[in-house]
Amino acid sequence: MRTIEWQDGKVVTIDQTKLPRKTVFLEMENCNEIAEAIQTMKIRGAPLLGAAAAFALALAAYHSKAKAKKELIAELENAARTIRKTRQLAVLVVEEAKKIADEDAAANRLIGMHGSKLISDGDVILTHCNAGALATVEYGTALGVIRASFEQGKKIKVIATETRPKLQGARLTVYELQRDKIPVTLITDNMAGYVMYKRMVNKVVVGADRIVKDAVINKIGTYTLAVLARMHGIPFYVAAPKSTFDLAHSSAEITIEERKPEEITRIGREQIAPEKAKVFNPAFDMTPLKYVSAIICEDGILYKEDLAKFKANP
Amino acid sequence: MRTIEWQDGKVVTIDQTKLPRKTVFLEMENCNEIAEAIQTMKIRGAPLLGAAAAFALALAAYHSKAKAKKELIAELENAARTIRKTRQLAVLVVEEAKKIADEDAAANRLIGMHGSKLISDGDVILTHCNAGALATVEYGTALGVIRASFEQGKKIKVIATETRPKLQGARLTVYELQRDKIPVTLITDNMAGYVMYKRMVNKVVVGADRIVKDAVINKIGTYTLAVLARMHGIPFYVAAPKSTFDLAHSSAEITIEERKPEEITRIGREQIAPEKAKVFNPAFDMTPLKYVSAIICEDGILYKEDLAKFKANP
Numbered sequence: 001m002r003t004i005e006w007q008d009g010k011v012v013t014i015d016q017t018k019l020p021r022k023t024v025f026l027e028m029e030n031c032n033e034i035a036e037a038i039q040t041m042k043i044r045g046a047p048l049l050g051a052a053a054a055f056a057l058a059l060a061a062y063h064s065k066a067k068a069k070k071e072l073i074a075e076l077e078n079a080a081r082t083i084r085k086t087r088q089l090a091v092l093v094v095e096e097a098k099k100i101a102d103e104d105a106a107a108n109r110l111i112g113m114h115g116s117k118l119i120s121d122g123d124v125i126l127t128h129c130n131a132g133a134l135a136t137v138e139y140g141t142a143l144g145v146i147r148a149s150f151e152q153g154k155k156i157k158v159i160a161t162e163t164r165p166k167l168q169g170a171r172l173t174v175y176e177l178q179r180d181k182i183p184v185t186l187i188t189d190n191m192a193g194y195v196m197y198k199r200m201v202n203k204v205v206v207g208a209d210r211i212v213k214d215a216v217i218n219k220i221g222t223y224t225l226a227v228l229a230r231m232h233g234i235p236f237y238v239a240a241p242k243s244t245f246d247l248a249h250s251s252a253e254i255t256i257e258e259r260k261p262e263e264i265t266r267i268g269r270e271q272i273a274p275e276k277a278k279v280f281n282p283a284f285d286m287t288p289l290k291y292v293s294a295i296i297c298e299d300g301i302l303y304k305e306d307l308a309k310f311k312a313n314p
Numbered sequence: 315m316r317t318i319e320w321q322d323g324k325v326v327t328i329d330q331t332k333l334p335r336k337t338v339f340l341e342m343e344n345c346n347e348i349a350e351a352i353q354t355m356k357i358r359g360a361p362l363l364g365a366a367a368a369f370a371l372a373l374a375a376y377h378s379k380a381k382a383k384k385e386l387i388a389e390l391e392n393a394a395r396t397i398r399k400t401r402q403l404a405v406l407v408v409e410e411a412k413k414i415a416d417e418d419a420a421a422n423r424l425i426g427m428h429g430s431k432l433i434s435d436g437d438v439i440l441t442h443c444n445a446g447a448l449a450t451v452e453y454g455t456a457l458g459v460i461r462a463s464f465e466q467g468k469k470i471k472v473i474a475t476e477t478r479p480k481l482q483g484a485r486l487t488v489y490e491l492q493r494d495k496i497p498v499t500l501i502t503d504n505m506a507g508y509v510m511y512k513r514m515v516n517k518v519v520v521g522a523d524r525i526v527k528d529a530v531i532n533k534i535g536t537y538t539l540a541v542l543a544r545m546h547g548i549p550f551y552v553a554a555p556k557s558t559f560d561l562a563h564s565s566a567e568i569t570i571e572e573r574k575p576e577e578i579t580r581i582g583r584e585q586i587a588p589e590k591a592k593v594f595n596p597a598f599d600m601t602p603l604k605y606v607s608a609i610i611c612e613d614g615i616l617y618k619e620d621l622a623k624f625k626a627n628p
Contacts, residue, residue: 162578163504164476164503165502167587174587174591184592186579186594187595188478189502189503190475190538193539193540194535194599194600195594197599197600200594220504221505221507224508224542225507228538231544264476264501265500268584270582273481273488276492277500280501285505286511
């Protein structure tokens with residue numbers, strides 16, 4: 001494993017105070033536990049501290065029960081304060097976190113620039129989930145491609161799928177694009193086929209959580225869109241930084257996280273299915289590369305055959 | 315047009331008191347307006363009165379703001395009382411309504427019986443929306459096929475799509491099947507592709523609102539499922555009574571109803587998208603017959619070529 005890793009809502013690291021005697025894994029579920037691990041030197045080394053600080057914020061966000069955006073930001077600021085106080089090395093931590101942030105932002109600008117070459121005036125682009133500024137440090141991956149095209153003056157429109165169960169498309173993508181004055185229309189996920197049938201869409205651009213050697217792992221629903229795009233002769237693009245590439249592994253090795261049934265049976269205060277409904281709730285799905293027209297990363301536009309080369313010489 | 319027709323939440327009929335002098339169309343939006351039209355003889359004739367009575371109840375149900383099932387039933391009973399009082403011909407009306415109900419129930423039993431021949435022990439059947447007892451007088455069309463197979467002792471399982479935006483799958487299909495102890499798993503619509511990819515499903519059975527000569531018109535999302543089924547080599551069956559057949563028309567002549575944006579942007583008390591989100595909300599979609607493996611009606615199992623014969627000699 002990596003020195004520090006995200007595992008199902010926990011951050012797992014090696015307790016460096018026990019090394020080389022024993023390999024003890026620390027599971028940290030909140031920001032305070034990470035702060036404690038940094039203070040007691042269980043986690044050390046500037047780059048690792050930077051990553052740990054970033055993970056601490058990730059934990060805070062992931063487990064947050066905040067209903068309003070303001071509330072979430074307050075929680076994150078609290079978490080940041082907790083982490084910032086942990087050690088004299090705080091400056092180093094902050095520098096490292098900033099570097100991570102800068103690299104992410106720069107990667108997204110490049111993804112936007114490269115990806116915009118695939119987008120033409122008049123395009124209507126369907127996107128899924130939120131691969132936007134809210135999911136990244138800024139600008140976004142899939143939405144970065146859309147933003148860059150729009151900034152170049154291309155007249156484009158976006159169709160956003162609501163993305164059940166967590167509704168990131170409805171809640172975040174529509175919000176982001178409206179803020180930027182990019183025309184966006186919201187649909188439910190099951191309308192995707194019909195908008196393609198009606199020729200209301202001519203490109204699909206989505207993000208990726210992980211790209212393995214034969215498939216793209218991304219938010220549940222991505223695979224359905226890829227199949228529909230193929231059947232309608234519509235290009236299907238994946239926009240993702242190289243940090244998501246994991247070309248040593250294949251889809252057969254991947255276990256897809258299943259999340260709690262209440263994500264589907266309840267929406268906020270509303271119970272929308274019988275209490276005891278049995279539910280299947282995979283968080284992600286896998287889209288075989290054969291359905292992917294191209295991958296847009298910070299290096300440029302990669303086609304399936306490039307990916308093999310990329311693996312040999314990244 | 316037919317003597318009496320449903321049009322976007324209204325019932326439209328010809329005012330028979332004005333005939334043959336003038337053709338005046340009456341638009342009725344609630345049960346009282348229908349009662350008034352019957353009392354003033356604008357609507358007349360036993361079979362037509364039967365249909366009007368049924369439409370009166372349909373209007374009450376369609377425009378109901380009832381939150382609980384009990385409340386809706388009370389509203390329907392009220393509507394039934396209103397209609398029952400309208401004329402001395404009340405007995406006739408009730409008889410006609412009963413006949414309609416009996417015919418529907420009998421058709422569904424036949425659909426179930428014929429359709430069950432397509433279902434094998436061990437099948438996992440995906441269904442969409444609610445084509446069940448709650449959508450019909452009893453037994454259901456798509457769910458009739460599932461019920462009949464289950465009653466024959468076949469070990470089957472069902473996967474129900476939640477069916478956004480109105481969630482009939484989550485709310486009604488899961489409820490109906492649980493009540494009958496038929497194993498059912500709920501998924502969001504965008505998981506359909508993934509469950510097929512994982513070979514968790516081997517048949518799809520849906521209902522139909524209308525079958526024209528080249529397409530099946532049914533709840534939005536049906537087309538997406540048909541395309542996915544085709545790509546995965548999974549049979550896609552439509553179960554529907556002959557009363558839905560409209561083989562004189564083709565899909566090009568059909569206008570799909572678009573419904574209000576709030577169906578998508580709100581779920582009960584929860585606002586799930588920005589207030590001013592632009593929304594596309596078609597209630598139905600069209601599935602070309604080339605994606606339909608067979609249509610199950612009360613006469614038996616029809617394949618595409620049978621449908622042409624059926625048109626010539628119904």
